[in-house]
Amino acid sequence: MLDSFLINVDWAEISQAVVDTLYMLGVSVLFSSIIGIPIGVILYLTNKGMILQNKIIYTLVSFIINILRSVPFIILLIIMMPLTISLVGTSLGVKGVIPPLIVGAFPFFTRLVENSLKELDVGVINMAESCGATTWQIVWYILLPEILPSIIASITVTAIALVSYTAMAGTVGGGGLGDLAIRYGYQRFQINVMVITVVLLIVMVQLIQFLGDVFVKMFRK
DSSP: OHHHHTTTOOHHHHHHHHHHHHHHHHHHHHHHHHHHHHHHHHHHHTSTTSTTOOHHHHHHHHHHHHHHHHSOHHHHHHHTHHHHHHHHSOSSHHHHHHHHHHHHHHHHHHHHHHHHHHTSOHHHHHHHHHTTOOHHHHIIIIIHHHTHHHHHHHHHHHHHHHHHHHHHGGGGTOOHHHHHIIIIIISSOOHHHHHHHHHHHHHHHHHHHHHHHHHHHHHHO
């Protein structure tokens, strides 16, 4: 029965789809973190009552982040096509879906970083200021180390969200497991391929969550 279920399954193509999905995920998480952490810190420091309080900057940055978070990812894929083509030369395949993935993920990650910083005791910052610490020193030696476990947890949550984004990108020829599921499972009615891709996505999410929990516990110690 299992042999009949797995008939006509191209394991080489499935393996390549897994690699493509992991590549999209890795690059997107990396750049979402690189962009999201500084912006999250800026939002925190320019908020009311903080050391760099600036209502104009906070309102403007917060407004942009909220706009980007409000756009459904499938719509973002479409409206970013001209920009994606100008950046990477194509709007299709693995390369073509990475810019929308980053733009779709970093605002979400930015808010997670900002919320993690808001949970810190402001007294720690005031103490550092009284000792003559600069803003850069406060950020680098106090804020980021204090929220490192929360940042890892936020990266985990973002990565899991990106797994579903990569699958959604398959609807516009984005490559990876989502594209495989659309082409074979939906367009060619190969339910076995659809089931295999779903199982692989579930395994991927579980593995990301497991590794995220391990690293959070490690850095909390």
